[in-house]
Amino acid sequence: MQTVVVEPFGDVWSVRVNDTEPQLFTRGREAESAAKKIAETLAAAGDHVELHLYLRDGQLAARFVCLPPISEEDGPLLVGGSLLARPAQKRGADVPA
Numbered sequence: 001m002q003t004v005v006v007e008p009f010g011d012v013w014s015v016r017v018n019d020t021e022p023q024l025f026t027r028g029r030e031a032e033s034a035a036k037k038i039a040e041t042l043a044a045a046g047d048h049v050e051l052h053l054y055l056r057d058g059q060l061a062a063r064f065v066c067l068p069p070i071s072e073e074d075g076p077l078l079v080g081g082s083l084l085a086r087p088a089q090k091r092g093a094d095v096p097a
Helices: 028-044
Strands: 002-009 012-017 023-025 049-054 060-067 077-082
Touching: 002 028, 012 028, 023 028, 028 049, 028 060, 028 077
Parallel strands: 002 049
Antiparallel strands: 002 012, 012 023, 049 060, 060 077
16 A cells, blocks of 8 residues: 655645655645645556645644546545544554654
């Protein structure tokens, strides 16, 4: 399974896949959009992908799973969403990277 993470990086936002060099974006919305495209591309190639979105304060804001298409006529399936209604989870040993 691949993991795509969007998180603050100084004054900008980073998007990284597993432990690769991050792509940097000036706006969080741009980073989130790029991360979803990366997740869908990886899933289209057959990988299962987790997407984690963090806020500036380190809180996990949303978690998605992107699944590969079932058939050639289908596209990748992105499921999940906001965790903001749940108790705050900060990035740490109990929260996957």
